[in-house]
Amino acid sequence: NAGVTQTPKFQVLKTGQSMTLQCAQDMNHNSMYWYRQDPGMGLRLIYYSASEGTTDKGEVPNGYNVSRLNKREFSLRLESAAPSQTSVYFCASTRDWAGAYEQYFGPGTRLTVT
Amino acid sequence: TQLLEQSPQFLSIQEGENLTVYCNSSSVFSSLQWYRQEPGEGPVLLVTVVTGGEVKKLKRLTFQFGDARKDSSLHITAAQPGDTGLYLCAGTNSGGSNYKLTFGKGTLLTVNP
Numbered sequence: 001n002a003g004v005t006q007t008p009k010f011q012v013l014k015t016g017q018s019m020t021l022q023c024a025q026d027m028n029h030n031s032m033y034w035y036r037q038d039p040g041m042g043l044r045l046i047y048y049s050a051s052e053g054t055t056d057k058g059e060v061p062n063g064y065n066v067s068r069l070n071k072r073e074f075s076l077r078l079e080s081a082a083p084s085q086t087s088v089y090f091c092a093s094t095r096d097w098a099g100a101y102e103q104y105f106g107p108g109t110r111l112t113v114t
Numbered sequence: 115t116q117l118l119e120q121s122p123q124f125l126s127i128q129e130g131e132n133l134t135v136y137c138n139s140s141s142v143f144s145s146l147q148w149y150r151q152e153p154g155e156g157p158v159l160l161v162t163v164v165t166g167g168e169v170k171k172l173k174r175l176t177f178q179f180g181d182a183r184k185d186s187s188l189h190i191t192a193a194q195p196g197d198t199g200l201y202l203c204a205g206t207n208s209g210g211s212n213y214k215l216t217f218g219k220g221t222l223l224t225v226n227p
Binding site: 041042045050058090100101102108 | 158164204
């Protein structure tokens, strides 16, 4: 049982390049999320998918797009990377337990945009 | 926008000491969770509290949810270097979308041997 997996673990991009961050979960969870974590800013929600076939914007969606490929996979795309997108990106899936949305996180992708 | 304020922001203590960190809000949450994040890793769920006044224990860690469900505390007894990490609280909104959690910015704990 791998939980939540993310690829790649590290990435360096030049300004204007594009890339897709991949995320998969094997816990049969309905909801999946993408966060970014920056020093002093905490975890900020970029996009989430409450169920297969739906996606919604979070707190900081500008410059990103997402695809919920199936129940297991949720990808995050940067179309034209900017230095402000240098961050650590976490994917998470959620178990709905008695109305509490317990989140299970992947190990993160450390992205640097130069 | 709902906010969760965590305090202190940083805490450095010696092994064997006790400590308490806090998570406060002016909003009511239907549930609240605590996560621990070690350097280079993703956050890991420690506990979920759902009932006002609830107390849960996890070995040397004691979690309490406030009676009004607006705040929570985490108490660690006899801290060990393995407790070092970023402690995050997160709440589920009782009045809005239940698909999103509100995260605090965390308390960075360092336990020195």
